[in-house]
Amino acid sequence: MIWNEKIECASREDMEAIQSERLCETVKRIYHNVPAYRKKMQEVGLTAYDIHGISDLHKLPFTIKTDLRDNYPYGLFTVPMSEIVRLHASSGTTGKPIVVGYTRKDIQMWAEVVSRSLTMAGVHRNDIVQIAYGYGLFTGGLGLHYGTENLGASVIPISGGNTHKQIQLMEDFGSSVLCCTPSYALNIAEVMREMKVDMKKLKLRVGVFGAEPWSEAMRKDIETKLGIKAIDIYGLSEIVGPGVSCECEHQCGMHINEDHFLPEIINPETLEPMAPGEIGELVFTTITKEGIPLIRYRTRDLTRLIYDKCACGRTLVRMEKCKGRSDDMLIIRGVNVFPSQVESVLLSISEVEPHYLIIVDREGTLDKMSLMVEVQEQFFSDEIKKLEDLRMKIARRLDSVLGISVNVKLVEPKTIERTAGKAKRVIDNRKI
Amino acid sequence: MLIKQLSIFLENKSGRLNEVSQILGSNGINMSAFSVADTSEFGILRLIVSDPELACKVLRENQFSVSLTDVVCLNCPNEPGALAKTLEILSDNKVSIAYLYAYSMGDSANVVLKPDQMEQCIKVLQANKVDLVKASELYKI
Incomplete structure (x- = not known):
């Protein structure tokens, strides 16, 4: 069975005509109602009236996740x-x-x-x-x-x-x-x-x-x-x-x-x-x-x-x-996770340096995320209880920002590999 | 009265303890006491050594997380009930102990302890005539 046969089985010409008409309407609406979009279009010398159909689509500026933020x-x-x-x-x-x-x-x-x-x-x-x-x-x-x-x-x-x-x-x-x-x-x-x-x-x-x-x-x-x-x-x-x-x-x-x-x-x-x-x-x-x-x-x-x-x-x-x-987005148990989110959590915790490594494993059928954080001189406590508290604090903050539980592992300083170029932040061991 | 104890963060992986003792040995640093506290993922090695400042420096040069922690060391007779007597003094005076480790040496025993309130701890121990070991003596053992 087909739910909406007229649309789902439309010819390419008919579909493109629908798309062109709807694209023009959408561009007019955003141009007139959203200053951020209007500014972006004006920056590349476009107005709402320069878009006449889907063949003009490539002229429009891209939107990225950061624009939403x-x-x-x-x-x-x-x-x-x-x-x-x-x-x-x-x-x-x-x-x-x-x-x-x-x-x-x-x-x-x-x-x-x-x-x-x-x-x-x-x-x-x-x-x-x-x-x-x-x-x-x-x-x-x-x-x-x-x-x-x-x-x-x-x-x-x-x-x-x-x-x-x-x-x-x-x-x-x-x-x-x-x-x-x-x-x-x-x-x-x-x-x-x-x-x-x-x-x-x-x-x-x-x-x-x-x-x-x-x-x-x-x-x-x-x-x-x-x-x-x-x-x-x-x-x-x-x-x-x-x-x-x-x-x-x-x-x-x-x-x-x-x-x-x-x-x-x-x-x-x-x-x-x-x-x-x-x-x-x-x-x-x-x-x-x-x-x-x-x-x-x-x-x-x-x-x-x-x-x-x-x-x-x-x-x-x-x-x-x-x-x-x-x-570098990871999808863990259906949840989107960006390494930059992890970094922002670590930066918000004064005792921690943002040297970290995310490890994702699939144990049985469920994804598990671990985070290795280096124990730096300045936050190393001689008492186990304090280190455990710190571990829990990092885990709780990550849970509230990412929405998934993370196993935080404290590791010795300089054990997370430093690379000359972009730091390697993620090891994904899942065989997807 | 304060003893500088060396605390070192160690991951639970083989060879790390060996590495620490080799670094100290090759720098002519002697260990007089140590204990290891461990959890499933990491451990803390606590050491009393002949030259804490030097030990700290050479270990840091070798990328270890090290800190110097103040502890006290008391000497008590190596006989039944001796430690209990001392601990009672502390608990009567509301001093809690974060951790302690001890070793006996024939007639007497040395007990290294980390109290929650250092000043109060030393004060009550001295008032009760408990024998506290001087840092200079302990480092030489």
């Missing part, structure tokens, strides 16, 4: 706060989060693209959908929630964690769809095995997994262990949240809801657009969003676009699974 919290909003009905936030590159605001229409648009995505995954109104993404500031939980309700399926808004209860409700309520991070899906599968759950009694059929990178090998593993079809869903809070793109049942790339989110691939070094099919950095322009439209937002995700018609009948352009990042 510099205009924190509401500087890039295009509408007054009275029009905003919801706020979400995700981690920024330093201590401050980035904030996105949704108008009532944005929430409806988001529900629409998530309904399309779920339909692509094979979910229908008779399904019982267990949403085990976190609810709250993170877009995962509420994004899937509204899309599922809009589709007409039944939502179990259980949120993340409490794996035993997840499994119990899955058995008792007959959940047929599970939405969570792929690593949490594997975790659930493992606990099921420990609990000797009779898989035949489960109704589970489809998993809609995202918010972190995962490989084809991991997909096979999940599909075998849970006996389901595992579908990849993509999104980022800045653009809307989950539902920017999603795989169909053919699992051959994620269909981008390109009538709302206009994609481009650029060379992250030269910033020049790349030829179709080449791997580069994914850039999105939101062309219907009212709360906080973003122009040529650099996602830092590396992928390629596929314009061929899909076996499912949809013509929406597909993006391949992301092949990495063009920055």
Whole structure:
């Protein structure tokens, strides 16, 4: 089934006409309503009337994560706060989060693209959908929630964690769809095995997994262990949240809801657009969003676009699974972590020098982050209790800024490798 | 009365203690007492040496985190109940002990301790005629 056949199967010409019209409207709105955008456009000699369609897209200046931080919290909003009905936030590159605001229409648009995505995954109104993404500031939980309700399926808004209860409700309520991070899906599968759950009694059929990178090998593993079809869903809070793109049942790339989110691939070094099919950095322009439209937002995700018609009948352009990042962001248990955030935490603690090393491991199915911090002369205490207190203090601050627990290890001075060039701050031992 | 104790931060990995003793040995520094406090991840080596300032300098040159901490050392008879008597004096006077380590030498024993309030500790020990070891004597042992 296709949720919105007219759009999802539109010809390239029709789609480009829709995109061009919406792009021009969006550019006019941001030019007139957001001083920061107007200034950026004027700096490159552009006015709102120089953009006539998507062929002019490359003329527009890029937006990067720092722009959101510099205009924190509401500087890039295009509408007054009275029009905003919801706020979400995700981690920024330093201590401050980035904030996105949704108008009532944005929430409806988001529900629409998530309904399309779920339909692509094979979910229908008779399904019982267990949403085990976190609810709250993170877009995962509420994004899937509204899309599922809009589709007409039944939502179990259980949120993340409490794996035993997840499994119990899955058995008792007959959940047929599970939405969570792929690593949490594997975790659930493992606990099921420990609990000797009779898989035949489960109704589970489809998993809609995202918010972190995962490989084809991991997909096979999940599909075998849970006996389901595992579908990849993509999104980022800045653009809307989950539902920017999603795989169909053919699992051959994620269909981008390109009538709302206009994609481009650029060379992250030269910033020049790349030829179709080449791997580069994914850039999105939101062309219907009212709360906080973003122009040529650099996602830092590396992928390629596929314009061929899909076996499912949809013509929406597909993006391949992301092949990495063009920055140093880590995704740990679905949470975005930047080394610069860790650095800002260490700088806020007077006893510590910001010599550190982040180590990420996958133990079983869960990601574990450790942080090695050098014990400097000036904060070395002769008493174990004081060193333990310091360790706990660093861990607590990191938890409050990053939103994940970190195992802090104190190490001897000068043991963290110094390199001539850029310091090596991260060792990622996960095999994704 | 104050003894300069050397405290060294050590990660729990093999060979580190050996390295410390080699550095001290090659610089002609003798150890009179030491103890190791450890947690699952790291340890603190506490040392009384013949020349604390020099030891501190050479260890720092070798990239160790070192600090000098003031401790006191008392001498008590090596017999049952002797330590208890001293500890009672401290607890009666509300002096807490962060840590201590001790070694016996025939008839008597030396007890190195780090109290929470140094001045008060020395005052009550002296008032109760507890034998405190002078730094110059301890460094020579």
